[in-house]
Amino acid sequence: MSQLFSPFSIADLHLKNRIVIAPMCQYSAENGCATDWHLIHLGHLALSGAGLLIIEATAVEAEGRITPGDLGLWSDDNERALKRVLAAVRRHSSMPIAIQLAHAGRKASSHVPWEGGQLILPEQGGWHPVAPSAIAHAPDEPAPLALDRAGLQRVLQAFVATAQRAQRLGIDAIELHAAHGYLLHQFLSPLANSREDEYGSSLEKRMRFPLAVFDAVRAAVPAAMPVGVRLSATDWVEGGWDLEQSVVFSQALRERGCAFIHASSGGVSPRQEIPLGPGYQVSLAETMRRETGLPTIAVGLITEALQAEAIIAEGRADLVALARGMLFDPRWPWHAAVTLGAEVEAPPQYWRAQPRGVTTLFGDAKIGQR
Structure with missing residues (x-):
């Protein structure tokens, strides 16, 4: 029996x-605001047969967007727009849906990737990014604005309010984004955080604001709603955030009721040297799982069914x-199920797609023909 296709529970x-x-x-x-693109994008992914769909990084305030085109959930308009998309998706899919709540910090106000991804200056229509410290992400960029106490409180409350909107929308779980060089990761990494107050210098102090955000979000939504964290387990830069610190941080999260860890890496510095290869981050997830006991998600160049099966x-x-x-092959779970002799859930409109000679893919689906 395939382990990849076995059930699993994250809290409730x-x-x-x-x-x-x-x-x-x-x-x-x-x-x-979510658009028709999100309806198409999330709709077809929700028919893929995966166990869980996590909605993209969703900004908790307008200044926290990576680009002007980022999804957000800071306003009533944002909430109404996403509600329309989710209602349509759920009419045709029972797949659980989580959402990743994010603030870009010093990596905000950027062009979309297909337009180069460079920083957009305020005089070009952008805005002033904020960060733990006035340290630019790249040498050729102006420094962000260091968050003062009022700014820290504003951001924390923005995470809380957005989490409450997600809960009202019936989202099944929340993932806080503390990876890829965005704001919560910036607080953790000594490469981006040079504060001399209670939020900087030592590991304990660098963890303080991300942990405060987690505590506030955890307290703001029902206990049955899982709240987990995606983190970069290492910066891949000497002297930066590393796996040992990630374990300490995750152990502190576990004590606070964290439901899962999604182990990624990198993103805080252009100086990173990432050893790309199949499953290059799986060892990070393995360590996190072993040292924390938390349910752990591995990610990063996992592309083949047998590879995924072996990890589990x-x-x-x-x-x-x-x-x-998954973007390249939105039916990846179907194809993995064929390889591993497993079953997936699919809408009846697609049952006739089952290949000849494959009798188990859609379980006991019975197809008549007129």
Whole structure:
């Protein structure tokens, strides 16, 4: 029996298999509002047969967007727009849906990737990014504004308010984005945080604001709603955030009721040297799982069914997440199920797609023909 297609529970959230669709920025919102693109994008991913779909990084305030096209959930308009999309998706899919709540920090106010991704200056229509410290992400960029106490409180409350909006929308779980060089990761990494107050210098102090955000969000939503964290387990830069510190941070999260860890890496510095290769981040997830006991999601160049099966079967992670691979092949779970002799859930409109000679893909589906 396939371990990849075995059920798994994150707290009270029950998943039919161990395949997670990772959050993937689409840069296609209007003033933070989901559009028809999100309806198409999330709709077809929700028919993929995966166990869990995580909505892309969703800004908790307008200044926290990576680009002007980022999805947001800071306003009533944002909430109404996403409600329309989710209602349509849920009419045709029972797949659990989580959302990743994010603030870009010093990586905000950027062009979309297909327009170069460079910083947009205020005089060019952008805005002043904020960060733990006035340290630019890249040498050729102006420094961001260092958050003062009022700014810290504003951002924390923005995470809380957005989490409450997500709960009102019936979202099944929340993932806080503390990875890829965005604001919460910036507080953790000594490469981006040079504060000399209670939020900087030592590991304990650098963890303080991300932990405060987690505590506030955890307290703001029902206990049955899982709240987890995506983190970069290492900066891949000497002297930066690393796996040992990630374990300490995750252990502190576990004590606060964290439901899962989504182990990624990098993003805080252009000086990073990432050893790309198949499953290059799986060992990070394996360590996090072993040292914290938290349900752990592995991600990063996991592309083949047998590769994913081995990660689960060998106990290296509890779930595997795909991002680019799922964009390239939105029916990846179907194809993995064929390879592993497993079943997936699919809408009856697609049951006739089952290949000849494959009798188990859609379970007991019976198809008549006129």
